[in-house]
Amino acid sequence: MPGVKSKRAFPDFEKPIVEINEKINAVIRKDPSSPELEELNRKRNSIIDDIFSRLTSYQKVQLARHPMRPHTMDYIEGIFDDFVELHGDRKFGDDKAIIGGLASFKGETVMVIGHQKGRTAQENIERNFGMPHPEGYRKGLRLMKLAEKFGFPVITFIDTPGAYPGVKAEERGQSEAIATNLKEMINLRTQMIVIIIGEGGSGGALGIGIGDKILMLENAVYFVCTPEACSAILWRDSSKAEQAADTMRVTAADLKKFGIVDEIVSEPVGGAHWDYEKTFGVLKKRIGYNLGILKRTGKEKLFEKRYNKFRNMGVYEENGRS
Amino acid sequence: MxxxxxxxxxxxxxxxxxxxxxxxxxxxxxxxxxxxxxxxHRLSSDKRLSTIIDENTFREYDRNITAADPLNFIDMMPYKDRIESYRDKTKLTEAIMSGVARIGGIEVCICVLDFTFMGGSMGAVVGEKVCRSIDRAIKLRSPLILISSSGGARMQEGILSLMQMAKTAAAIARLSNESLPYFSIMCDPTSGGVSASFAMIGDINISEPKTLIAFAGPRVIQQTIKQELPPGFQSAEFVLEHGMLDIVIEREDLRSTLIKLLKMFGKTYGKSSKKD
Known part of the structure; x- marks a missing residue:
């Protein structure tokens, strides 16, 4: 796990896992073939099972925001080959909170685009905590259009607390940038896969989140506003974030149930941050599988399905019936 | 007094x-x-319509579409009760009224958001009624006018309300593919999930003076940056200056301007405009 060394990075509920891992590592350092190890590993698994069997929604939010969790660049390096990063929106600037570029996936050229969070304070300042300005969305769209022109599939990675709420972002048209992306992504004439890898923060996530297949990591979350903001607005009390997370239904299972997400991608025991390689391996297979399906679907049918997918979202009553 | x-x-x-x-x-x-x-003054949806359309020409559609409560959402009161209380208070069925009307004799599909109903927030009903109006505009080959006044997405419908941004933008994309004109009129306030979806992508973006138009509201921004906001920040005039609006226009001139525009777009709609 690169970047973060402090134990403080772990949320409280994870502390027993961290402790047993340290014990196991200490034993391995002394004697890699110690007979104690089998028992310790069993214990580790039972601790994790216990914690994960009663994980609350808010704990999932904490996992999704875990600083050691793989971020977009980690996935790009772990799953794709020959990544060439492309910068800038050709209008205003280059937003480091959204990265993108060409890469090779099993020999095929694809366009990858994603929010990029940092791990250290320094990185987070540079990446603006993964909160894009309008030029980030415009860069994303520029790269999508480039992919469309040459028939490359687009794969986006979602991991942001939200689009940045700041003066410059408003001046440069945050709303216009996101709205335009939504409209253009619906019309984009190429295959598109969206993967929610961490935090799916509101319009800032959706701004690069339209696609033919929406995949979501098991411990990722997706919400209309952060549980903290929801708590402050609806309960007028910022300490109700845990309750808000439950009420808002933010987990992958919730989103699958509502038909927003097509597929949940399973994570290694304890979460993606404990085993990057395994996480990449599983996701790579799912990308390959879904890309195969999309490539076998006729283009017209693909676009019709994408439109209908979003057109049918939402639950309402008609003549008193839902 | x-x-x-x-x-x-x-x-x-x-x-x-x-x-x-x-x-x-x-x-x-x-x-x-x-x-x-x-x-x-902020206007209720019926008053707003009366300032724009030809008298007695509004035919309302989709009144029978009402809010469900898919999340069983309860904050300080159950969502269902909240909806009920707004229905009683406003005599409206939802935060949007949609239908067909005439402006200067020209038939248009029109939706008006109503800020008095839960802050004009967009949940599944607003999303569906906007989309059905767009479907209707395509079927009738008529122009579309959406009048916004909204704080954004309706949090009580969780992620489903966020998806209304994608849904309405998708329908606008369809309308755009049909080359039918869409005029977006932003009234005080237009922010969040509404400004960041259908409101900002009109063929013509119009606003009344001094309207608050924002992605994130001023309070949220102030909490984030902990600085004073520049004067006039996020007003229609500010947004016009930054290039996101076509026209800022006085209320008394809005109707005549719409008629002028509708006439100039005359060849783009109506039966003879059907694309091959």
Whole structure:
């Protein structure tokens, strides 16, 4: 796990896992073939099972925001080959909170685009905590259009607390940038896969989140506003974030149930941050599988399905019936 | 404050900005703009329509589409009860009214968001009614006018309300593919999930003066940056200056401007405009 060394990075509920891992590592350092190890590993698994069997929604939010969790660049390096990063929106600037570029996936050229969070304070300042300005969305769209022109599939990675709420972002048209992306992504004439890898923060996530297949990591979350903001607005009390997370239904299972997400991608025991390689391996297979399906679907049918997918979202009553 | 005894209560309306009391009928004739300080009263959906469309031409559609509660959402009160209370208070069915009307004799599909109903927030009903209006515009080959006044997505419908941004933008994309004109009119306030979806992507973006138009509201921004916001920040004039609006126009001139525009787009809609 690169970047973060402090134990403080772990949320409280994870502390027993961290402790047993340290014990196991200490034993391995002394004697890699110690007979104690089998028992310790069993214990580790039972601790994790216990914690994960009663994980609350808010704990999932904490996992999704875990600083050691793989971020977009980690996935790009772990799953794709020959990544060439492309910068800038050709209008205003280059937003480091959204990265993108060409890469090779099993020999095929694809366009990858994603929010990029940092791990250290320094990185987070540079990446603006993964909160894009309008030029980030415009860069994303520029790269999508480039992919469309040459028939490359687009794969986006979602991991942001939200689009940045700041003066410059408003001046440069945050709303216009996101709205335009939504409209253009619906019309984009190429295959598109969206993967929610961490935090799916509101319009800032959706701004690069339209696609033919929406995949979501098991411990990722997706919400209309952060549980903290929801708590402050609806309960007028910022300490109700845990309750808000439950009420808002933010987990992958919730989103699958509502038909927003097509597929949940399973994570290694304890979460993606404990085993990057395994996480990449599983996701790579799912990308390959879904890309195969999309490539076998006729283009017209693909676009019709994408439109209908979003057109049918939402639950309402008609003549008193839902 | 002293009340005039010979006039029944309610006939006078006070300006929320300058406090000036004006006879209701006079305020209506002034299109609900304060004659003293020029403050634009926020308008309910029916009043808003009356300032724009030809008299008695509005046919409402989709009134039977109402909110469900897929999350069983309870904050300080259950969502269902909240909806009920707004229905009682506003006599509206939802935060949007949609239908077909005439403007200068030209038939248009039109939706009006109503800020008095849960802050004009967009949940599945607003999303569906906007989309059905767009479907109708395509079927009738008529122009589309969406009048926004909304705080954004309706949090009580969780992620499903966020997806209404994608859904309405998708329908606008369809309309755009059909080359039918869409005029977006932003009224105070237009923010969050509404400004970041259908409102900002009109073929023509129009706003009334001093309207708040924002992605994130001023309070949220102030909490984030912990600095004073520049004067006039996020006003229609500010947004116009930054290139996101085509026109900022006085309320009294909106109708005539729409008629002018509709006429100029005349060849793009109607039966003969069908694309091959």
């Amino acid at each position: 002293a009340k005039k005894k010979d006039i029944p209560e309610g006939l006078f309306e006070r300006c929320p900005k300058c406090g000036f009391s004006v006879y209701g009928k006079e305020l209506e004739e002034n299109l609900w703009v304060c004659p003293k300080c020029n403050y634009y």
